[in-house]
Amino acid sequence: MRKHLLALGATLAMSPLMAQKIGVINSMSGPEAPIGESITNGIKLAEEDLAKKGIRVQLVWEDDTGKPQISMSAMEKLATRDNVVGVVGPYTSACSNAVSKLAQKYRVPLLIPAAAKEEITRQGFKYVFRMNAPADRYASSLIDASLTLGKPKTIAFIYENTDFGTSTSKTAKDYVATKGIQVVADEPYPKGSADYRSTLAKIKSKNPDLVFMVSYVADAILLMRQSREVGLQPQAFLGGGAGFTTAEFAREHAISENVISCTQWTDDVNWPGARDFGKRYKAKFGKDATYHAACAYESMMIMAESAAKSGSDRDKTQALLKAGKWNGIMGPVQFADYDGFTNQNNHPMLVQQIQAGGYETIFPKEFATKKAVYPFPRWK
């Protein structure tokens, strides 16, 4: 009898009909919750689409509240108590750093959807994978785009003094140094300041050719509003991802028109299913899909498919993730080893500009939908 049961168990485990137990670690409450919500929504859409494909998943949701030690609690629980096949998450770089060590230790495949810090996939961890392009790509794509559009000589930086803002700007400063562009202002600001006018006035007095900003949506709108107020007039405003790539930002026509930004994903790019994903997301959640949502969606799809194919086996899932190639809403995905990275998807960043209230891709050329407006027109 016991033998039979064991045999039955084994076949059930092999069968794709059995639900794949997959963990999700995400910042569902706490200061990172606004973005955590996009990630949750992306994963919920993935759950539906997986069911349509005949892959049943049983998701174990864990909230890390944005704190690394809580993220570790979640990973310990998922790896040793819930026995999940793989984990998608966490959102923040701090949490991802803390968790990736454990993923490697317990040999649980971990697919990080949207954390930007480069180091995460530079530690040689075989069980840690990352979907999004790391922070250095934000900067290089934007600077490369500006250099093809004009001849900027000086640049000013203003960015939130968080992990994301600091690391993105740091790589940007390194990158402009190699291109002979001079940094004339370097202003990290604490998130949630009500007044950036004095900082912007100071930047204006330096008359930079480029203004490089890294902020989330609320500060992005505030910074541009106040740039207009003080009459800051560079050749281009460059937004390093995040807030500058949201629909809310684009809707603020008066201040967002012609701002150039880079993103991991937009719904107008010609990657299979991207447009459709944007539409369905909007219909289901009543707001526009962000790149965080798209990264999370694609990460869950890939993790669940690999888990099902492996018959709920962690090592086999890891091997499948390492060997696989996909082409979905995030374009071609492959977890490769290059430039010191391990299992890093070499994802192309898209450079876009807001034209007539919508995002148009302007760089790299193969994805461009419109010609760029350069330099930035005079404020009205």
Add this chain to the structure above:
Amino acid sequence: MAVFLQSLISGILIGGVYALIGIGLTLIFGVMRVINFAHGDILMVGMYLTYILFTFAGIDPFVSVLISFPLMFIFGGFLQKVFINRVLNAVAQNQILLTIGLGLIMSNTVMLIFTSDYKIITTSYSSSTFQLGGGVSVSWPLLISFLITSAITAVLYWFLLKTDTGQAIRATAQDREAAQLMGINVKRMSIIAFGLGSALAGTAGALISPTYYIFPQVGSTFTLKAFVITVLGGMGSVVGATLGGVLIGITESMSAAYISSGWKDVVVFSLFLLVLLLKPSGLMGKSRT
């Protein structure tokens, strides 16, 4: 020169709103000696009220003050009557923890209702300015909110000096027991003080809404700022809080322009510590002994 003038002007204008937040806190502290850690969260509730009125009823944020002021007054009175009243004689850290707990309840209830998305109120005048010449601009919405703040402060000052209730509040703030002996209903004064403090915080929330943004955790930044302003001016002093607010606005603005925006809060906190050490009663406060 343009940088200096621009920083000075926006510092003063922002400082006006800070002053309103500080006055609310100083009233509460003056009357009850309770450090209200939920002050920023009360301001946040005021912001959401403004947001609801603007989005669903189309009421302009500046006009909505007329509705949110009384509503926030009732809300504050309720908090005082149900919660704060019970810990008036408790040790300080219990009072602090109670208000922290209340703040957590407020911000997380709002988060459940509105999600944690950032809300931005965009009015036709959100980034409108007029030029002063020499490349210096003044933001219209900031100027309007500064004028409203000044008007409210003037009315409040008149209320505290000239009306019976106002005088009773001041008496309670000076010496709770003596006030009680003189037949002042101290409990009622406490409710009025907390109500007024909340209404002022809520109003400040409404006034910065057109130029700022709203999210459930927005409160904590303002709580700390309110403490600094209140201590700077002297706890319990309305004039002090007004001066303190403007002073902090200018300090932030100037240190962002001439030191670095990253260090501006360090400058503010250092100034705060200096005042505590050199003149612990604050700029306008009377000696505490």
Add this chain to the structure above:
Amino acid sequence: MTKTLLKAAAFLAILGGLLALPRFMDSPYALHMMILLFLSVSQGESWNILGGYAGQHSVGHAAYFGVGAYTTMMLMQAKGIAPWIGVWAGVAAVIVVALVIGSICFRLRGPYFVLASIAVAEIMRLSAINLTGLTNGAEGILVTELPAFRIGGRVITDFMTKVPFYYLGLGLALLTLAVTWGVERSKLGYYFQAIREDQDAAHSLGIHISLYKNIGLVISAVLTALAGAFYGVYVGFVDPPTVLGLDLSVQIMLIAIIGGMGTLYGPVLGSLVLVPLSEALRSNMITDLLVKSGLVSADSKVGLFLKENLAHAHVLLYGILVVLVILFMPEGIMGFVKKLASRRRKEAV
């Protein structure tokens, strides 16, 4: 006499159980929760010495936690100094920091002391963000590789499992308990209490107020820094908001207040309540429990609602808990238990 013996026996039994636990419990998740519990006990006890016994309610203990964590991690990352050596540099640094903070804050009383302690901790946090050359700024410090711990060339542990951290945590918790016990029974405890009850009266009794306040602060700060170093090494990552934030200062204070301030076992009780509770709320175990016990069906509207919202609502529930404890158990759980016991004793008489 028998009561003391009984107490000692109970303590030894619990200690023996805790020492033997990793032999019987091989779940790393459970060990991790125990480690968090020990960390919480150490934080609460350390705060308790200054806040509970000497009555100086600091809301800035994150500063000491952060200095301990940062110094140890910085030395490990930049110079490759092993954490059990680096931590002593952290202790030295925290003594200097504590004395500077003490010289500023102890001139103030009551609410002014509280606000000053917050301001100083915030300055430390902002400095850690801005001094990027020293602290790596907002990006934080990541150290994943720990050197093996050797004595005389023999490897004692290579830190590959949770077990060494478990014993380190246990040791740290015991150390803070022992120091608290020592303070409580010594003259120091008596002076602290005198200062807490009435500072002016204590002064007229000839007690050197600022000296004893500073002694209390240094003891408290050093123990907190040890806890910070332990946290940094265990998690492998520190950044300004997690080890220097105001949230952390409040959390540390909460442990002692919920459990019962100025009592030896208060912070232990507080940790026993707070750590499991916040984990249960966070990971939605309560919904699972309700579903498993058959009280709520998983697919029913209530079940789905709980599943959707309870994880988001855990901070809300936390807030409600704090409010309820302050209103109905102002002396913490320890005070509540004592009150119940004395009432029963009176009834018996």
